[in-house]
Amino acid sequence: MQLYDLYKGKDYHIVPTLERIEKAVKYLSLKPSYVSFQVGGTNGKGSTCAFLQSIIRHHGYKVGWFVSPHLFDERERWRVNGEKIEEGLLSQLVKELHSVFEKFELTYFEACTLLALKYFEQERVDMAVFEVGMGGRWDATKVCQPEVCIITNVQRDHVKWLGADPESRAIEKLGIYREGKPLVLGSMRYPLYTKALEICKHEDLCVAGVDFFASGKVEGYRTVLSFYEEEGFKIHEAELGLWGRHQIDNASLAIKGARFLIKLEEDKLKKALRDTKWEGRMEVVRDKPMLFLDGAHNPEGVLRVVKEVKKHIGSLTPVFTALKDKEWELSLKHLRWLSDKIYLIPLKHHRGEDISVIYIKAKEYGFREVGILQEVSQIFELQEDLLVIGSLYLVGEVKEFLESSKKL
Numbered sequence: 268m269q270l271y272d273l274y275k276g277k278d279y280h281i282v283p284t285l286e287r288i289e290k291a292v293k294y295l296s297l298k299p300s301y302v303s304f305q306v307g308g309t310n311g312k313g314s315t316c317a318f319l320q321s322i323i324r325h326h327g328y329k330v331g332w333f334v335s336p337h338l339f340d341e342r343e344r345w346r347v348n349g350e351k352i353e354e355g356l357l358s359q360l361v362k363e364l365h366s367v368f369e370k371f372e373l374t375y376f377e378a379c380t381l382l383a384l385k386y387f388e389q390e391r392v393d394m395a396v397f398e399v400g401m402g403g404r405w406d407a408t409k410v411c412q413p414e415v416c417i418i419t420n421v422q423r424d425h426v427k428w429l430g431a432d433p434e435s436r437a438i439e440k441l442g443i444y445r446e447g448k449p450l451v452l453g454s455m456r457y458p459l460y461t462k463a464l465e466i467c468k469h470e471d472l473c474v475a476g477v478d479f480f481a482s483g484k485v486e487g488y489r490t491v492l493s494f495y496e497e498e499g500f501k502i503h504e505a506e507l508g509l510w511g512r513h514q515i516d517n518a519s520l521a522i523k524g525a526r527f528l529i530k531l532e533e534d535k536l537k538k539a540l541r542d543t544k545w546e547g548r549m550e551v552v553r554d555k556p557m558l559f560l561d562g563a564h565n566p567e568g569v570l571r572v573v574k575e576v577k578k579h580i581g582s583l584t585p586v587f588t589a590l591k592d593k594e595w596e597l598s599l600k601h602l603r604w605l606s607d608k609i610y611l612i613p614l615k616h617h618r619g620e621d622i623s624v625i626y627i628k629a630k631e632y633g634f635r636e637v638g639i640l641q642e643v644s645q646i647f648e649l650q651e652d653l654l655v656i657g658s659l660y661l662v663g664e665v666k667e668f669l670e671s672s673k674k675l
Contacts, residue, residue, distance in 0.1 A: 404442025
């Protein structure tokens with residue numbers, strides 16, 4: 268993980284601004300020859316990106332895909348046609364851009380974004396999908412100059428940077444809007460739609476439930492988009508490669524976004540939706556007993572998963588951990604609704620919450636049985652149906668263990 272290693276111990280003073288990345292882009296004369304999509308929101312933006320890049324790729328276009336964070340392999344951040352960047356090429360690009368990173372004192376995420384611009388240009392992609400890192404107004408991915416922007420929703424996360432009240436967070440996320448370019452909103456709920464009406468030109472807005480409509484169902488481990496309809500286009504009974512009711516909404520946003528730039532064909536679209544994969548989002552890594560991995564790490568995301576599992580699967584025993592700066596207490600409370608038993612496991616990450624602190628809260632919230640695991644390998648020794656949740660870093664540790672196990 269060459270770029271990640273380069274930034275270890277280098278905590279540049281992070282000031283929310285686009286000045287650094289914009290200067291670096293200008294210095295390199297990087298102006299994308301491809302068209303870009305930019306996807307923001309609190310929850311669901313990664314899955315929406317996964318659907319979107321799959322739709323583009325299945326229609327014959329070469330597509331770049333920039334995501335964050337990575338789970339265990341830094342190369343996950345930069346993909347072309349779904350394939351991670353080659354190790355040697357990543358190393359080469361880091362060497363080429365190293366002096367630029369230092370000259371403009373780019374943060375790690377800004378460096379990742381700059382590398383994505385260079386990589387996609389070098390690979391001559393037709394289109395690229397950029398996932399917003401945090402917020403939107405000053406997110407580095409704005410330099411991709413998107414032709415279409417999508418915002419999934421506004422919920423509670425990153426309150427230190429984006430504001431404690433929902434209106435402030437909505438304004439920050441709406442910062443990706445470019446006047447004269449389409450902005451697709453995943454909801455007409457307050458405050459996202461209300462603030463969009465204040466900030467954006469009304470003719471640029473395209474809103475779920477107003478301009479396009481979708482519905483679907485979850486049947487056990489199968490998720491189906493029953494219908495998607497808008498003026499001039501509709502599709503029925505499309506199976507999704509990602510599980511959960513919320514994925515119906517994410518898929519519909521991807522369809523709408525793609526429709527602005529691509530003429531969709533029903534057979535190719537259905538295959539794209541069915542073939543979509545996205546690691547660590549209700550991902551099944553073991554069948555008997557079941558082992559799900561989900562990267563939900565804020566209360567709204569955890570609650571959404573809990574409701575889906577309760578309704579369509581039944582009970583799963585959570586394996587939980589959290590970062591210190593997340594509102595993990597409420598997430599833990601939501602998980603009590605799923606099960607009265609829970610396993611806790613420490614994170615290797617330096618921001619990981621003390622397990623003894625989580626243990627006390629778990630008992631306070633009424634978990635009958637609280638097990639403590641020391642290593643990820645112990646998860647695979649448990650002979651019960653499990654849901655690993657609470658942090659993408661934990662999902663990454665599990666994925667890394669699985670990858671290393673294959674090599675033995």
